[in-house]
Amino acid sequence: MKELHSVVCIKPVPDQRFWDKISLDPKTQTLRRAGIPVALGPLDLNALEEALRIKESRGGKVTVVSMGPPGTEEILEWAIVLGADEAVLLSDRAFAGADTLATAYVLASGIKKLGDVDLVFLGNESLDGSTGQVGPQVAEFLGMSHLTHITKIDLTGDNKLEAKFRIEFGSIDVEVKTPVVIAVDKEINEPRLANIWGAVWAQERKINCWSINDVEVDRDKLGLSGSPTQVAGVTTIELKRKGEMLTGEPADIARQLVKKLQTDKVLPEA
């Protein structure tokens, strides 16, 4: 059986515990994330896990790729501790402020440089952007087919696999020829935890940092200026209601609430 080279795209997302510290840059209307610790999104861990399992069952290797500002090496280190063989951080001022299309363009340029790739894994959606758009768009730039919302994969031959595409209240089973881009859902697997060998493994590996000079790209398609979508404005939305606070002992509060809900006719009378 052929050994497989899998690439996993992992996105540095701001650690959820610090989200309230993130602000919007009034000039560029992009997010100011400086100083916010980064984390690996939950679905990206499922993507990595799937690639690691394929490596373990079939042989081959796993390369993780991320686009982000300097300082996001941390998540790549973590991916190596978990078992990835190689890591690439695509980082350049010119990449900053990218929407999904410009992000996918840079990720694809990095993946092309890696040479022969059989499988590209992504999380179905990231924790912060949550668009789920990067996977299909990376596939377009790579000229590969794409699958999203994947809950199960079976390698059925050297150049093909079967997958389950979850849709609302059901699924579509497909067969696809590799190379292919696959965005995975949470149900696909249970990501592993790090073990002590991971740290030893990681010591012998380094993270490659690639800038604009290391990849073949058209400058006009990068970053904020290469992004077709922009934020036109930000508004606060009116969701205000009367906000009547009920106080007292628990039993007392419960009595008050039920009475009010009966008056509002959302609960039946006794």
Add this chain to the structure above:
Amino acid sequence: MKEGKGVWVFIEQRGGKVSEVGLELLGIGRELAGKVNEKLEAVLFGYQTGSMVDELGAYGADTVYVADDPLLEVYNSDAYAVLMQELIEQYKPGMMIVGASNIGSDLAPRVAAKVNTGLSAHCIGFDVDEHGKLLGKVPGFGGAVMADIICPEDYPQMATARPGFFQKLERVEGRKADVVKVEVKLRQEDINIKVLGTSKEELTARPVESADVVVAGGFGIGGEENWKLVEELADALNGSVGATRPPCDEGWADLESQMIGQSGKTVRPSLYIGLGVSGAVHHLVGIQDSKVIVAINKDSKAPIFEAADYGIAADFRQIVPSLIEELKSITG
């Protein structure tokens, strides 16, 4: 493309039936078409589509572009994306809206990349600016604001729209659309993806989006053991259990069927009770149509209190048992 005309909506179909979100898109599409004074045009891919085409006319489409071929019976991203690209390049629409269902979210970004345009994701509202450009509304980062996403230079102006946020139009029996038949030259041999089959899940519990009472638990529930209290309160009210995103990430609740908000379900119950929910706009947009909103949160400054009709600043573990007790007196 640097120009385009007409408001297009993609009509998802499954098993030969037009999806609900497709009809919703005709509703919002009609509004946008009115604002820019252009036609509302539906795009339908499927097999044996005759009755579906009639349906689209009845629900407000001026034109239906229809591609009818066995290859299109079940969604296949290879086939659908190539066909959509051809159609867009030939007819040059001004706007294109696709439902943010799993199928729509799979198709739209690929098509946007193919025709090299922008795509606003998971919009919950739309407007048109003074230049006739589409504004897609999405809750902003951290969930405190709403951002307007625009695609200033490229056409078509594309967006995906959250299912459940837009109203479909009244059905007008006998209202007809112009039909444009699209030739399908693509064959299975030309593409990499082959559909092997489909399966359908039967509904078990009453879905949260159609429940009359919803009790939603947030991250403040703190753990799987405590989640039982959320379910017990829902039972006492004969309602359904919903959740914010963190409990779904933690595995206490089911992401697919229970998460409420921008990336999940929209609920419209008469009564919504949030337990340990902070009130991020991402979640609030999914509950704003509830008749009465009650919030129980131990932090008296939690933003959800502003969006609630009744607030209780206390530990839910103390309030919920008393509430269940009190409810027994009315349900008997």
